[in-house]
Every structure is written in structure tokens, then in C-alpha cells.
Amino acid sequence: MSIRFIPVAEINDPLTLAIGLSGGSGTGKTYTALLIARGIAEVKLGRKGAPIGYVDTENRRALHYKTSFPEMVHFDMKAVDGNEIGFGPERWIEVLDAAEAANLPVVILDSFSHAWEGVGGVLDIQAQTLDRMTGGDDSLKNKRSQLAWADVKPRYRRLIDRIVRAKCDIIICTRAKPVMQEGFGAKAKNARSTKTRRADVPWDPASDGDLMFEMTTMVILDPSAPGCPVYQIKVADQFKGLLDVRRPMGEDTGRAMAEWAKGQGDAAAQKAILDAARDVARKGTDAFTAYWNSDEVRANRPLLRTIIESLKELAASADADAGEADSDDPFGTTPTPEQLAAAEAEALAAIRESDDQAQAAE
Structure with missing residues (x-):
């Protein structure tokens, strides 16, 4: 195999975006994701009404917005789909393959929490693997838990690698759960460590802790300000000027991010x-x-x-x-x-x- 280092002046392909939106109920994840995706799609294809891919795991909830977003291309990802059951890593990889084959400029995965804690998701696979390893003997579970994870994690890492290397832009929505606090007012902080690794963020995404740090941008929304990037977990300098904790993200956010990815932004x-x-x-x-x-x-x-x-x-x-x-x-x-x-x-x-x-x- 020959290896060639390419001068960056010869690399003109646009970069891809992986945007993470997490939050509890009522934070505006779905609507915000659609707005951002619309801005991205319009810049990438250069026209209004460019298609937005939507992978819906939540009983077709995205269809509540079909009148406002007629350009949405919808896939109802059920727990039971023919002979396939659950939300295992391989099934998500197949979905991303299909999105690329359809030449979709951007695809929304909502909710990707199912890949982690849903039926057939990573936690479910680990639990089933552990049961097989222990033969149902609870006294052996602590000793063999890591062995079970060693069997499951490579499958999940292949999915994360597939997301990182996707040719279409991806917006990943995950649920977030409130974290118990200790102290009051300005002195309040999380009573336990969270996946965000920050004591000042009172929400914990229902997903793998490493996933959010693979994103181009990762924010957590709060019910007090729907659509606003209140908790900015990972935001590179090129996007700091776009994200105001007091202003909801929208189509302009997506357009600006897509322009940056094309190399035309400031x-x-x-x-x-x-x-x-x-x-x-x-x-x-x-x-x-x-x-x-x-x-x-x-x-x-x-x-x-x-x-x-x-x-x-x-x-x-x-x-x-x-x-x-x-x-x-x-x-x-x-x-x-x-x-x-x-x-x-x-x-x-x-x-x-x-x-x-x-x-x-x-």
C-alpha cells in the first residue's frame, strides 16, 4: 500500500459537521435540530427546500413538524422492524449508509439515546452478554462485567467511527436527565460526577460519555430557555460567535456552520x-x-x-x-x-x- 501526504492546497472538499444537541423534555431539541439542518442543507445544495434526512425513534414525533418542514425526508426507526429488533450499533450504521446512498446533505438522529439505553442498545447488549457469561449467577456479575463490555464496546466504537467519517452532516439529539444537586443557589453543584465532566452542568446526557467529545459542537439545552445553547460542552473558537446562550439556535446557525465547513466563513x-x-x-x-x-x-x-x-x-x-x-x-x-x-x-x-x-x- 502506497502512502501519499497531500498538500492542503489540493484539498478542497468541504468539511463535515457533527452537531450534538442534548436536553430534557421541553427544551426544543427536535425543532432546533430541524432549523439548523435547514440552514445547513440550503448552503450545501445552494437552494431553498433542500432535503433534510430524519431518523425518528420516538413514535414519529418529528411528523408533528411536517407542515413547517415539508422538505423533511423521514425514516421511522422502530424497535421492531421486520426481522430486525432493537437499536443495535449495526442497525444505525446501516441507516447512515442509506442516508449517504440517498445523497442527503444532512441527517438528524433523534433520539440517539436509543443506541445507548434503548431496546437492543449498548446497555441492553452488555446486560445480555453478561447474563450469558455468568449463566445467570449474580455472584459472578461484578467479576465479569468488564469482560462483557470488552465484547460490546468494539461494536459501538465502529458506530462512532462511522458517524465521525460520515460524508453527510449529522445532528445527533440525545435525552438528558437532571442531576441531583448539593448546596443551594450559586453554591449548588452536582452531587455526583457526570458524563460532561463538569460540576456546573446539572444535566447528564443519556448517551456514551465519549460521544459528545467526538462532535464538532456539543451543547445541552435547558427547559428555561428552549433552543438556546445554555451549556456549551464542546464549542470550538470558530463557532463561539454563533452561539449566544440568550438566543435560540436556528437556520442562521446552520448556515454559518455550513459556510465555515465550505471554507467561506470568517x-x-x-x-x-x-x-x-x-x-x-x-x-x-x-x-x-x-x-x-x-x-x-x-x-x-x-x-x-x-x-x-x-x-x-x-x-x-x-x-x-x-x-x-x-x-x-x-x-x-x-x-x-x-x-x-x-x-x-x-x-x-x-x-x-x-x-x-x-x-x-x-
């Missing part, structure tokens, strides 16, 4: 602006405040606000490091973690006060 310029702001923030609070209030940056503030919290943290950390480095006594006691945390908190408070004053001035 994502590269936006990323350069974000990276420049990070570099300044690493110089400390004073440098970043002056940068923020400069005339050249004023027009970029809406974009920079998408990462403002991380910029404040970078500046606060730089201030704390500078305070330690400027000590008159080079052999002095190293600050404790509590002292460093207090210094960072003080710097953050100063930045927020400056930010509030700037917003008031605007």
Missing part, C-alpha cells in the same frame, strides 16, 4: 481575535482592562464576551503569579493554595467591576 478571523485577547489577558488585569477599553477592541466586544469568563480567569491568574514573582524575599514562604485562590478572587472581582463600568458606559 471563523479564522474570529479565532485570531479570540487568541489575541487571550494573549493580552495573560499579561494581567491592568493590561487586559486597557485592551478592553481601547477603540480598536470596542467593535469586537460581542465576540469577546463569548469567552469573557475565561479571559477574566487568565488575567486573575497572571496577577496572582506576578504577585508571587515580585516578592522582595526570594526565599520567602511559598504562598499557600488558599492565599493564591484569595489573590485570584480579588483580581477577578476587580476585573468584573471594570467590566460592569464599561458596560454601563456603553
